[in-house]
Amino acid sequence: MLRLGISIGMLSGIILGLCLKWIEWLTGKQVYTLLLNVDFIPIIGPIQWPEWVEFVFHLLIAVAIGIVFVYIVGKLNNMSIRKIVLCSFLLTLPTIPLYFPLTLLALKPTPAVDDAVAIFYWTAGHLIFAAALVFGYIILKRRL
Template structure:
């Protein structure tokens, strides 16, 4: 269950990262930059990290969510696929409003806090993260 959660988290986190990177490249809205941004965190933010390391920081959060999600699926194995989609959505929902404090705290150039189009892209990316969690777990459940 722990390993499956890690894999589901890495896959879903990668999907989110790639989607936001693609959106940023197409629109110049710095949603991918915001996703990876750690410049406001004491000590960590003082270091110039490579994009890959910042992406790994993002994946740590995605893996934690993936592990919790797979634990719920394992613990409550009787839940229907539709209910597991609801669980994935509820686990992901808190990440959506994080747009506002992350934007407010960012030192580097990220979207403006009142940029509702960037917030929309951020939201879509995180909804796709939830869908990815659900799809990956559904595939794992059949194994």
């Protein structure tokens, strides 16, 4: 179960990161920068981390969500696909409003707190993350 949760979290986190990086590259909206931003966190914030380290920080959160997702789905035996999707969505839902405090706390340039387009991209990326949890679970459950 742990290996499955880690794998699903890594896969979903990589997909989210790549989606937001692509959106930022394409549009200039700094949603990927916001995803990786840790500059406001005491102790680690003042350090100028390379992008890959910031991405690892992001993946740690994604892995934690993946582990919790697999744990919940495993505890509720024989869940229908509808319930698995709902579980994924409910676990991912709190990450969407994180846009606002993360934007307000950021020291480096990120999208404005009221940038509707950036909020849309952030939300879409996280909904893709939720979908990746489900598809990852369906595909990897058989293989791990």
